[in-house]
Amino acid sequence: NSKVIQTPRYLVKGQGQKAKMRCIPEKGHPVVFWYQQNKNNEFKFLINFQNQEVLQQIDMTEKRFSAECPSNSPCSLEIQSSEAGDSALYLCASSPPGQGGSDYTFGSGTRLLVI
Amino acid sequence: GDQVEQSPSALSLHEGTGSALRCNFTTTMRAVQWFQQNSRGSLINLFYLASGTKENGRLKSTFNSKESYSTLHIRDAQLEDSGTYFCAARKGGNYKYVFGAGTRLKVIA
Numbered sequence: 371n372s373k374v375i376q377t378p379r380y381l382v383k384g385q386g387q388k389a390k391m392r393c394i395p396e397k398g399h400p401v402v403f404w405y406q407q408n409k410n411n412e413f414k415f416l417i418n419f420q421n422q423e424v425l426q427q428i429d430m431t432e433k434r435f436s437a438e439c440p441s442n443s444p445c446s447l448e449i450q451s452s453e454a455g456d457s458a459l460y461l462c463a464s465s466p467p468g469q470g471g472s473d474y475t476f477g478s479g480t481r482l483l484v485i
Numbered sequence: 486g487d488q489v490e491q492s493p494s495a496l497s498l499h500e501g502t503g504s505a506l507r508c509n510f511t512t513t514m515r516a517v518q519w520f521q522q523n524s525r526g527s528l529i530n531l532f533y534l535a536s537g538t539k540e541n542g543r544l545k546s547t548f549n550s551k552e553s554y555s556t557l558h559i560r561d562a563q564l565e566d567s568g569t570y571f572c573a574a575r576k577g578g579n580y581k582y583v584f585g586a587g588t589r590l591k592v593i594a
Contacts, residue, residue, distance in 0.1 A: 403581060403582075
């Protein structure tokens with residue numbers, strides 16, 4: 371079982387609806403990443419945090435998503451207005467800090483279907 | 486942008502045989518991680534390497550940062566090894582990973 375907990379496992383939304391997913395990183399991991407994996411198995415980096423601060427994000431995330439990692443609460447990623455093309459597996463990963471880096475731990479993902 | 490070229494894209498192995506997967510990087514990476522994605526979509530961490538070689542059971546992985554590649558060797562393949570294998574590489578601790586396109590492995594009896 372993964373030490374990174376993602377909920378819900380499955381999410382079905384209509385176009386235009388909000389879609390919110392959550393992630394509890396592994397204990398002691400202040401760095402959190404969100405990725406989108408499409409039906410072609412391609413991974414797209416969305417955003418990452420260190421503690422509560424955004425480190426990097428892509429344009430799409432900035433324009434259409436709302437994401438946060440508050441202290442003492444799960445991280446969240448919310449699509450403000452879902453589109454069919456947002457149907458994908460959303461994966462959260464956490465890692466320890468530092469330039470040396472260490473391995474990511476991935477959650478099991480939230481599979482979003484936008485109908 | 487930074488790219489990870491993973492090969493082969495698909496592989497069939499008979500039980501008990503082995504093969505190697507490879508990832509080439511277009512820029513210098515500091516670390517690589519190999520994952521197996523199962524049928525439910527969960528990514529299972531196989532190896533994390535900042536250099537050198539690691540071995541775990543029937544799996545062995547090597548990362549050569551200078552020559553910009555990494556390999557994953559599978560020996561004595563078992564049916565449960567079937568799945569999609571991904572390499573992912575990054576430049577540093579807080580940098581995003583760049584993923585390869587995956588290798589779909591099917592182990593047949």
